[in-house]
Amino acid sequence: MTAPALALEGVAVNRAEVPVVHDVSLEAAPGAVTVVLGANGAGKTTLMDGIAGLAPVKSGTIRLDGTAIEKLQPYKRARAGLGYVEQARTTFRTLTVEQNLIVSQSADGDIATVYKLFPELEKRRTLQAGYLSGGEQQMLVLGRALVSAPKVVLIDEMSLGLAPLVVRRLMSTVGELAGMGIAVLLIEQFANLALDVGTHAYVLRKGGVVFSGPCEELRGDDERLHRLYFGGPPLSAAGTDAADESELE
Amino acid sequence: MLNSVIAGLTSGGGYALLGLCVVLTYRLVAVVNFAMTAVGAMGAFVMVTLTDEGLNVWLALLIGAATAALLSGVFGAALVRWFAGHREGTKAAVTVALYVALTALGLRLFGGNTTGARQFPNPFDDPVFTVGGVVVPQSVLVSLAFAVLITLGVGLMLTRTRLGLKLQALSERPGTAEVVGIPAPRLAVGVWAGVGAITMLVIVLVAPRLGSDFGALAGLISTALAVAMVGAFRNLPLTLAGGLIVGCLEGMSSSLDSIQKYQGVVPFLVILVLLWWRSRREVWDTAHSR
Numbered sequence A: 001m002t003a004p005a006l007a008l009e010g011v012a013v014n015r016a017e018v019p020v021v022h023d024v025s026l027e028a029a030p031g032a033v034t035v036v037l038g039a040n041g042a043g044k045t046t047l048m049d050g051i052a053g054l055a056p057v058k059s060g061t062i063r064l065d066g067t068a069i070e071k072l073q074p075y076k077r078a079r080a081g082l083g084y085v086e087q088a089r090t091t092f093r094t095l096t097v098e099q100n101l102i103v104s105q106s107a108d109g110d111i112a113t114v115y116k117l118f119p120e121l122e123k124r125r126t127l128q129a130g131y132l133s134g135g136e137q138q139m140l141v142l143g144r145a146l147v148s149a150p151k152v153v154l155i156d157e158m159s160l161g162l163a164p165l166v167v168r169r170l171m172s173t174v175g176e177l178a179g180m181g182i183a184v185l186l187i188e189q190f191a192n193l194a195l196d197v198g199t200h201a202y203v204l205r206k207g208g209v210v211f212s213g214p215c216e217e218l219r220g221d222d223e224r225l226h227r228l229y230f231g232g233p234p235l236s237a238a239g240t241d242a243a244d245e246s247e248l249e
Numbered sequence B: 001m002l003n004s005v006i007a008g009l010t011s012g013g014g015y016a017l018l019g020l021c022v023v024l025t026y027r028l029v030a031v032v033n034f035a036m037t038a039v040g041a042m043g044a045f046v047m048v049t050l051t052d053e054g055l056n057v058w059l060a061l062l063i064g065a066a067t068a069a070l071l072s073g074v075f076g077a078a079l080v081r082w083f084a085g086h087r088e089g090t091k092a093a094v095t096v097a098l099y100v101a102l103t104a105l106g107l108r109l110f111g112g113n114t115t116g117a118r119q120f121p122n123p124f125d126d127p128v129f130t131v132g133g134v135v136v137p138q139s140v141l142v143s144l145a146f147a148v149l150i151t152l153g154v155g156l157m158l159t160r161t162r163l164g165l166k167l168q169a170l171s172e173r174p175g176t177a178e179v180v181g182i183p184a185p186r187l188a189v190g191v192w193a194g195v196g197a198i199t200m201l202v203i204v205l206v207a208p209r210l211g212s213d214f215g216a217l218a219g220l221i222s223t224a225l226a227v228a229m230v231g232a233f234r235n236l237p238l239t240l241a242g243g244l245i246v247g248c249l250e251g252m253s254s255s256l257d258s259i260q261k262y263q264g265v266v267p268f269l270v271i272l273v274l275l276w277w278r279s280r281r282e283v284w285d286t287a288h289s290r
Helices: A044-052 A073-077 A097-104 A109-118 A119-123 A134-146 A165-178 A191-197 A224-228 B002-029 B036-053 B059-082 B088-110 B138-160 B161-171 B175-179 B184-210 B216-218 B221-230 B234-256 B263-278 B279-287
Strands: A006-015 A018-028 A033-038 A057-064 A081-083 A151-157 A183-187 A202-203 A210-215 B126-132 B134-137
Touching: A006 A044, A006 A202, A006 B234, A018 A044, A018 A057, A033 A044, A033 A073, A033 A165, A033 A224, A033 B279, A044 A057, A044 A073, A044 A081, A044 A151, A044 A183, A044 A202, A057 A191, A073 B175, A081 A134, A097 A109, A097 A134, A097 B161, A109 A119, A109 A134, A119 A134, A134 A151, A134 A165, A165 A183, A165 A191, A202 A224, A210 B221, B002 B036, B002 B138, B002 B184, B002 B221, B002 B234, B036 B059, B036 B088, B036 B184, B036 B216, B036 B221, B059 B088, B059 B184, B088 B216, B126 B138, B134 B138, B138 B161, B138 B184, B138 B234, B161 B175, B161 B184, B175 B184, B184 B216, B221 B234, B221 B263, B234 B263, B263 B279
Parallel strands: A033 A183, A033 A202, A081 A151, A151 A183
Antiparallel strands: A006 A018, A006 A057, A202 A210, B126 B134
16 A cells, blocks of 8 residues: 555644644545545634644644654745645735746746646736636646645645636646646535545544545435534444444544 | 925935835835834944944944844844734834833943934045035935935845745735745745844944934934835835935925924824825725715
């Protein structure tokens, strides 16, 4: 079995001193998309912020390629190979497309690869990022993560506010990132789209993991997803352990 | 009156430089730094103390600039370490406290206006030309040239170098800058140190003209803030113009005997007028939203 590029063990993350995520253990394999699902307020973004270093990790370990990173500053985690596509299309609006890529570029990063993946960006390379469409801004944020030559990319709700056609395009790019050998940890509001591109899924509820298993177990099963998101009577489906309203494997 | 305005321009170059330092700190690390001129004055007095002891003036200048850079860098590191997630108002309040502490320390170390006035070197005192009966010394041209150079240099650095782009990214989205691998704490401390050194050089340049005791030089922060407000804490060329405007206003006020003694109030008047002018739209919007 391939060693995980990212491994969390018993991680707890606070937001403004309030415990939001507790005892989360998960893994993301290189060359695969790992999906994290959950209802609003389940703690998905706080978990991502904790991994990236934007929210304090109170306990547990985070290993990137076997090295503990939970005590490193955010920029050192980025330099160690952690890319983060934050929610809400966080481009540097006053910089041009190319300047956005330049500030994120690592020694091994290649801007040409980004332009190959997103030809739209090359056409607008001298335009300020604030003038791009929503989809193009999201492409730029993805490209910015890619140009840092990451081992792991965290992607948080990249479909927020985008047209379905653009979302499908971006989702296929996520698959291409995994094809490059990158471990992708994906949070997505459109669960079935994410499950289509992912291999392994985790479901968070109230800051803890309530499901861990192959994506195909959840694909198309809206009723089960709903129960995992909001709780309910335990399932006794074949192939899963049902206990305390959770389906942890 | 014309003579006074021209005389005011001689101070304006220095004011413009101080305003530029305030704007740079605010733009790059989002802190209104009230301690800036006190830090610069500390470096300047270290320099002048060393020259009084017989040290070569250029070596003393270097040591003074390094002292100001170090002091400012330490303040920056403290703000980055303990106040990074706090609001701008809180950070500004911290710098006010530092200003008060540094001024008290400076007065203790170097004396007040009756005991501590020092002879700052004035290598640019020779006259260049005379306009309307006013002799314009070299220092006016030097401070104006320095101000223009800093405006252009910083503008080019921010837009044409990788470091400048990273600084812009840092000022726009500090959190995102960090997650894309920009060493935000290190860059912020670098900005603080750089501004500290530049402020010291400016203080040395303006000290022979604007006052040579610690309290007067540290107190130049009020003028620097008024000038920065003209440029809305953002626009470098407008800040440059603001320095000259405030200098001219001071010159004009000194020409009228009845208001001459209130000359020191000019920066505060400028701040009040700008606050009123910029709040017009809010007042208008509030009135029409009822």
